[in-house]
Amino acid sequence: MSEKLSFNKALPHIIAVAIFVIINLVMYSPMFFEGEKLNQNDILQGAGANQEIIGYRDKTGEEALWTNGMFSGMPAYLINVQWSGELTKYIQKVVSLGLPSPASHTLVAMLAFYLLLLIFRVNPYLAIAGGIAYGLNTFFIISVEAGHIWKVAAISWMPAVLGGIVLTFRKKYILGFILTAISMALEIRSNHYQITYYLLLVVLIYGLFKLIEAIRNGGIPDFAKTIGILSIAVILGIGANLGKIWTAYEYGKFSIRGPSELSTNTQSTSGGLDRDYAFAWSNGIWEPLTFLVPNYYGGATQEVVSMNSDLANGLKSRGAGQGQIRNFVKSVPTYWGDQPFTSGPYYLGAVAIFLFFIGAFLIKGPIKWWLVSASVFGIILSWGDNFEAFNYLIFDYLPGYNKFRSVSMTVAIPFLCMPLLGFIGLQKLIDEGFEKNKKQFYSAVISIGAILLLLLISTYMLRFRGAVDERLGDQAWLVELIREQRASMARADVLRSLLMIGLAFGIIWLWSKEKIKANLAFFLFIGVIAIDYLPISKRYLNGDNFVENPKKSFFSKSAVDERIDQDNSHYRVLNLNNPFNEARTSYYHASLGGYHGAKMRRYQDLIEYHLQPEMTALIEELRAGNTDLSSFGVINMLNTKYIKFGNEASQVINNQSANGNAWFVDTVVESSSPDETIEKLGEIDTKTTAIINTAKFKFEANTSGAGMISLNNYSPNKLDYTSKRDNDGLAVFSEIYYPKGWKAFIDGNEVDILQANYVLRALEIPKGEHKIEFRFEPAAYYIGNNVMMVCSIILILLSVGGIAYIITRK
Structure with missing residues (x-):
């Protein structure tokens, strides 16, 4: 028994x-x-960022705690460390x-x-x-x-x-x-x-x-x-x-989520993200309506529309051919919300929202107010800069909140709390009986029904204007067709949500009247929930998202990659095509760019102050047929040996002006602050001159005399050099300075690492011949x-x- x-x-x-x-x-x-x-962009970009780390692990069985794969070098902790x-x-x-x-x-x-x-x-x-x-x-x-x-x-x-x-x-x-x-x-x-x-x-x-x-x-x-x-x-x-x-x-503390050392970057001195960056993805005030009606704001930035839709018929009436119509309906700009772009709406579920209303009417006491207040709080936070009065205050004063971007992600809070209250409410209705809670139940039904009715009426009244409409120029007729399509999509999903809630209501009502048994009601309810979610989920995750080998196609080795890979030395590559938002280059090469939400703060400063201006000037020089890159001091000091601007073997420049892995300088320019350092960086010849903030770093090296320094062995965690020089000197290394873990040794004796040229490492090296070693050994x-x-x-x-x-x- x-x-x-x-x-x-x-x-x-x-x-x-x-x-x-x-x-x-x-x-x-x-x-x-x-x-x-799954063909997932972020996973593929991550595979590019991970490649050096994984390759080193497979080869040595050790962990690469540092990688040169992205942004000229950064810790590997947040990328792929086991x-x-x-x-x-x-x-x-x-x-x-x-x-x-x-x-x-x-x-x-x-x-x-x-x-x-x-x-x-x-x-x-x-x-x-x-x-x-x-x-x-x-x-x-x-x-x-x-x-x-x-x-x-x-x-x-x-x-x-x-x-x-x-x-x-x-x-x-x-x-x-x-x-x-x-x-x-x-x-x-x-x-x-x-x-x-x-x-x-x-x-x-x-x-x-x-x-x-x-x-x-x-x-x-x-x-x-x-x-x-x-x-x-x-x-x-x-x-x-x-x-x-x-x-x-x-x-x-050293990433873009930490404070900026530049006084000109006023929004970042508090130790968080820039406000504009953090609030770039903010929900519109009414955008949480997609919790209930998925396509109320048009779905994803671009949606596939049926060839039988009013939009397709409208294009046909304007004389468009079948091929033109077919191509256009594959990516219609249906989204009309406030975010720059979106992969799709946040749909919590019509039935779950219905249950949330039941819970809000039935449940009494702290549990209700906890879940309701948390849900409302999460929704308000998701509004971001669309509700500045509250959210700027939270961003500035709630500890730790300014470390995170994409505030629309706070919908994670109501997506946890609202269905929880809903199912607790439904259980209470079952436990206490329908008759005892009939008033509260029908209040919930009327409330959700009234909201959906208003939304249905609104689909005939709103203009469904989107920011993208301006890009279509003077094609007013096309804009109008797209807006009508948005209204049609919203209307169809309002009716769909009404149907889902109607089915859930019917099961509860039949159950309450003892028309169906409890076990049957349970499984019918499971079925309704599955029907509510699966088709909507399949809009954004379906067979089209799966491919046989996404990495193979994404990282197929181009002719230019083949050409660059013939060089076995340690160097970096600059991809002129959107370098700071892609990590495909990192799959094969050490890259100046990358794809990561927490690059180094100083490197981001370098990008904004020097790399982007130099890239713009470089592109102009290349268009003019000039391949002399000796004037691009910051690009050269990062040992950028190859400039890539396409995938053909001819679409790469072997930069003969790159500074190399390390070099002795003739002159040291002293600065008193990070602001002065980054400003003067654009004024010097980085091959012969270094800038050091002497308010933070002390040195006594004599910069006169001849010498050479060369890299003998490279691995992510360890670099070995040899140097020979007539006098004591200052050597600059084309490696990113990071104070937490990097150690330097000259002939086995540990020495201090200096920070030069705002982002690089430098060492005072005695005269004569020496073995120099950098080891990354973070105690953390x-x-x-x-x-x-x-x-x-x-x-x-x-x-x-x-x-x-x-x-x-x-």
Whole structure:
């Protein structure tokens, strides 16, 4: 009897896992059944950035902690570093059942939200519907399509962290501790601190309501005990990732997320991003309507439109041929919102929004106000500079908030909180009975119905003007056709949302009238949720996104790459085609450019003050047929041996004026500040002169005399040189200066590294012959890795011991 009872209890969870796996097989079917892979831009760009690191690992078995692949050199921590102390990755593999990415993250998201709903005592079969809703909303799916894998990994663990905290506050101390510690460790492991920061905001709001409740009920001792237990769990989770956190924090102070040293860069002196950069992607005030109606703002920046659409017929009536129409409808500029461009709308789900209204009307007390206030807060933050009065204040004064860009990403908060309140509300309706809550239920139905009715009416009244319309010039007739298409798309999705909500309402009503059994109602509800999400998700993640080998086509070696690769020396390449927003060049060469959201602050300054102006001048010189590059001092000091401007073998210049790997200078210009250093940099001959900020770096080298210095061996973490000189001298190296980890040795004796020419390294070298060595040995990596190992072992042992204790006690 007990075995049968145990199986009956386990059956819903078995069914949940089975349904989640099946949905993942459907969503990613080309990956599972055809051997294809997602063609994700960010993943491909990341592969370019990773190539030197992976190649070094495969060749030596060691980790490249530094890479010259991007931006003339930067730490590899935030690109692709593996940590031997990171044991939590095995927990990730177990929970995701060994599925490949990104299906593994989608499965974890569904399981984590399912678990969160179970913790809130939602029926397991309803919780299955909730798991589907959380794992298939388009905020998640569009992030998968774009290749923001660490972002979706962080999103997937948010519900589990929240569930552990809730359990602990309910005095389920052992289970709460275990779940919080493990899920927090895996949340941080995801390495997307922006999403983790938004989770922290949700938790702080929850904690505030629990504190108020404790004060009112005299429960401060229990509150303090809970906070203590959670603190230990979080510390353990942090400890299991200490190396990652430490290195990211350490590097963050020197990246564009840290303060600028230039007084002219006033917006960055506070230690965060530029406000304009951070708010570049801000939702319009009404754009969260896409939570309910996906195509209300036109969908993605460009959408495929049917050949039978009014737009296609309108083009045909204007005399356009079938071929012209077919090409045009493949990429119609349908989006008319405030963002520069978008991969698609953030659709939370019509049924989930309907349930949110039910929860808002039915639920009373702190849980409701916590989830509602957090949701509203997240939506307001997503408005960015469309609500300056509030969001500029938050950006300037909320600790840590100014480290993150793309504030539209704060929708992660309502996408967690709104469906949670919705399913809790539906469970309350079931538990207390329909008759008792009939008024609140119908209030929710009327409210959501009224909103959709107003939106339907608006599709006949609004003009659907978009910023892109101006690019179509005087083609007023075409603009009008596109606006009519936008209205048609919005109208169709309003009606679709009405249908989805109607189906959900029908199931609840039939159930309440005992026209259908509970189990049938549950599975019908799961079906409606699946029907609501799958087709919308498939708009942005479908067979067209999968190819047989995306890396092969993206990184196919061009003739110019073949030509450059014949050179086996250590050099850099400048790709004149959008160099600071691509990492394809980095796949084969050390690049001046790259693709990363946290390049070095000083290097960004160099780009803005010197590299971009020099590139503009260089392009003009090349157009005039002049290939003498001796006047481009900054490009040359970065050892830019090749200038690439196409993929043909002839579309590359071998720059004979590059300064080389290292050189002795004749003159040192002293400066007193970073501003003076970067300004004078454009005035000197970098081959013979160096600029050093003597307010920060002291030197006594004699710059007179002849000498030579050469690179003998290059690896990401270690560079070996030999020098020969008549007198003591100052050598400048075409390597980026970074104070946290790089060490220099002359004949085995450690010496100080100077910063020259704003971004480069320099050394005072004695006369005579010497061996010079640079080694990258960051303490944050080596110490952090050991702490990670210890904390991971403690975490695993405590979890196993705690679960064993619970089982034996029962």
